[in-house]
Amino acid sequence: MAMTYTATAAPPSLRAQARKASVAAALASSLEWYDFFIYGTAAALVFNKTFFDTGDPVVSAVNSFATFAVAFAARPFGGVIAGHFGDKVGRKPVLITAIVLMAVATFLIGFTPDTQLIWLAPTFLIILRVTQGLSLGAQWGGAMLLATEYAPENRRGFYGSFAQIGVPIGVLTGNLVFLVLNGTVGEPAFLAWAWRIPFWISIVMLGVGLYIHRYLEETPAFRAAETSLASAAKSTSPVLEVVRNNFATILQAAGTFIVVNAIFYATIISSLQYANVVLKIATPQVLLPILVGAGVQVVLMPVAALASDIFGRLRVYAIGVVAIGLWSVPMWLIFSQATPQNTVPIWVAVVVASALISICYGPQAALFAEMFPPHVRYSGASLGYQIATVVGGLTPIVMVALIDGELGNAWRFAAYVVLLALVALVSVGLIHRGHNNTHGATSKGIAPTSRSTAETW
Template identity: 55%
Template sequence: MATPSVPQAQETAPSSPPPAAPPHSRRAARKAAFAAAVSTSLEWYDFFIYATAAALVFNKTFFATGSEVVAPLNSFATVAVGFVARPIGGIVSGHFGDKYGRKPVLVTAILLMGVATTLIGFVPNTSITWLAPAMLVLLRICQGLAVGAQWGGAVLLATEYAPAHRRGFYGSFAQLGIPIGVVMGNAVFLAVAWAVSPEAFTSWGWRVPFWISLFMLFVAFAIHRYLEETPEFQQVEAKLAAAPAQRRSPVLEVLRHNSGTVLMAGGTYLVGIVMFYITITGSVQVATTNLGITRSDVLAIILIAAGVLVPMVPLTAYLSDRYGRKLIYGIGIVGMGLWAVPMWLLIGASSSEDIWPLAVALIVSCVVMSFQTGPQAALFAELFPPEIRYSGASLGYQAAAILGGMAPMAMVALINGEVANLWRVGLLIAALSVLALACLVALARRRA
């Protein structure tokens, strides 16, 4: 079977504006972008609240050991399990998404995430030592499978409906789910922490954010009922229906002909996913355990920092439509590398009496991350032809997830309970940015 040609990613602005999409196409693109934003927001809300609960509660309940190092390591280990499952979800969903359509796989992923997250809220406090951790691990695996399947479907829903010259901007709506999910999760945790006593929060209040995930079922129904399959996949279906040869597995086609692209794409994102989860999750554990900052103050700062991403993600995606995906994406990589060590020095200078260094550290972190997050959806989608795009984009994105999910554990091990060791975390992120930049350069040369 001949290797399918891969379209070149858009790298420069066209000399003259392309013709506007017809009104019905613009309406469909806006509807698809809105559906992608809503579905990813709720999906990432579900995925992130587990990490927040692991940082605030699970290390004191299900995994309590009396050690400031061992307890959070055990708790964050279950967080990492979800990241290990994400590539599996990407592989399975990529196969079915390229063969049978983006929409049915996306709907299935939303349903799986909603059910698994709701059930986490019902995990019992039991005297049987192994039961609750085993249930958490199983349900966290289901979350990882769901988010691994969902990202590719939402991204392709947004980009394959979009006009070619606006794919970065429209694709960013799928990426918007990341900061919106963080904002929603932290807002709900803050509301519950404000409404109940600390003892009640640890006992049952932490369960409320998980029960809210039942709303995911209604979102899945709405997408199934009111949204059509993407135009590009409809063209692929028509092409394959006319072809007499039986089609091979899309995942195998990606691994056979595009494995280098997948690995380099994942390498470019490794620094982003590590910095994100250390910023959003790891800093909660460090600030509350090692620096003595209150839980409410930390959650409020993270809510503000993630809120900065909401306008920045579409802005940087728009810039990628104008000036090129890889340029804007590369600015994000360099920015994260340069900010990594100063960020953690500022965090180390924070205390319960002076939380402003922590706020500056996390807000600037989110600003520099946005330059990678914004153009990422369109960049990864444009690396692969439509026939294998779901598989290729999902594998490239989820390839970094395994190591990214272990970032909070690595952070705890590097710090080892000593605030003086915080700079080590920044050095790790800086080293990963060098690796990411090398992968981006190699990817650009490969595409050329």
């Protein structure tokens, strides 16, 4: 069954609640992504030299990134579980649960024991990393819906972007902490113990969960769906219902996101390993452009999202996909020209890529929300997003394997990104065609707003 809703002027109290919800979504997502990303940075800089050192830099990197990637296998399961309860019980309690779970798991990673028992540390890391993946799989849908379902109808893209900017803020804060520690205590102390500090900091997330619990109500869209749905519909599983009725939409959503996710992790994670091992460039020289790129995203994501409110989601998103595909080849050719004495190519490659990612990621929350009916929206949007992240999570391993420590092999990974961009562009086209065929909000679940999704294509 498809749900529809009509535009009404938001009262001042709801607009104030929308602003409060967007701030809460930004805080929650920023801290969740901080926790998730610091593991990736540690996998690139620390774990390959401590827990997974084999004497072969490529093998050590693959082993270290494998523990980074297991979280991405867990994220769809987190999305399924959270989607079920988020559509049944409410957005807020599921989001709070995800925040607490992430805070505890990340805090405990900081206590991974130094031990001669080779199996213990990797096992401990994998268990906690899987917990992080389950948490993040649950969190994204809750934060995204908290922002978009409170938003005024003609500004869903802009308000939804506040859940999205948590990603670059997480990158910015996580890398900044690593950069400061590395520069303050020196590499020997950093590898020995100081790397644990960023993980211990994550315990502050519990305060955000308490804030959401005390000061935010359930979203209006969930309350409306809860009162309007028949008891028979409510008794079914939202996950099973969205898979049965909107399976093609889930795959299309996932298809649009895979290239964005892949190039993102290549930019913030794989580039560190590539620069360190292949180009022999020190970590701070790479972290700085990544930090600046994250700052660019914080500014550009709301701008791109606002543009999608005006010109249409799919039009803006498609421009971003095409731009990423076109940039992927020169990006890695330019990056490969960097030397310890000249890191300008890294700055150009990373900052431009970060800007192009913003074009897609800014409006994505509203795009995914508008593709599914409210009563299965948490389930559908989470599944589409998290399925795509499995590909993104494998990106560091794919890049290491394709380049194989050889400077001249960077074009292989560039070709891989171009292929993913083609998949994304086809998916955008299918969403557009499906919208036209169903004339708005039907089985596709696209909300009938005047300037949303494909209506201004």
